[in-house]
Amino acid sequence: MLWQKGSGTRLALHGEPPVCLEDLTARLRRAAEIRCSDRGWNPAARLEPGVMAKLFGGDDAITDVDLGNLYELPSAPELVDLDDALEWVRGSAEKVALTGVDPIPLEGGPTQVVIQLDEPPGAVDLTEWFLVSGRAQATAPQMTPEERGKLTAVLQNLLDTWLESHG
Structure with missing residues (x-):
């Protein structure tokens, strides 16, 4: 063997x-x-x-x-x-x-976006949150409508999930 x-x-x-x-x-x-x-x-x-x-x-x-x-x-x-x-x-x-773990497929399709992080995200303070949102606002005009749609869908899903968990 x-x-x-x-x-x-x-x-x-x-x-x-x-x-x-x-x-x-x-x-x-x-x-x-x-x-x-x-x-x-x-x-x-x-x-x-x-x-x-x-x-x-x-x-x-x-x-x-x-x-x-x-x-x-x-x-x-x-x-x-x-x-x-x-x-x-x-x-x-x-x-x-x-x-033996399952592989992670690349496709997200029209209803799923797959994001692969190198490590679990840590806590973010409000200053970092505003920096990220400022970068998103500055970058959004350069994105294609599909890319903006994906970004919006991901953020909307995260916010909806948070609101559901916090009643």
């Missing part, structure tokens, strides 16, 4: 179960299959051949006898390509493989 790097240490020191390399590629493969199925995409036409081989097998999947290559994850650039091909927020493919 082949484990993810560091699994033996985590097992010995913390009693955490090891993560099999097969599980990492299986997670990523399942997420890619679901995404392609939901969007009506053909994975072979959507994904790079090397990534396709690593996730779904094929003649190129095993290039030598080393069992470590049997369940090889796509490289970091390939994971970025996978995010782009499946229209996920960058870093989603890696998180799916390593942690």
Whole structure:
């Protein structure tokens, strides 16, 4: 059985179960299959051949006898390509493989805007709020009507949610 790097240490020191390399590629493969199925995409036409081989097998999947290559994850650039091909927020493919969390789709569509923050937002005082609103007011004339609509919808939704929670 082949484990993810560091699994033996985590097992010995913390009693955490090891993560099999097969599980990492299986997670990523399942997420890619679901995404392609939901969007009506053909994975072979959507994904790079090397990534396709690593996730779904094929003649190129095993290039030598080393069992470590049997369940090889796509490289970091390939994971970025996978995010782009499946229209996920960058870093989603890696998180799916390593942690099993669901990927974050890029599309927002006409009724949803997806905003990916690097970290949770902190508290904002009134001075910062006025600075942000001033920037929005100064930038709004340069925005397209669609961009202004998205900004308005997000702010309106945030304000409505706050009003509902505070009665």
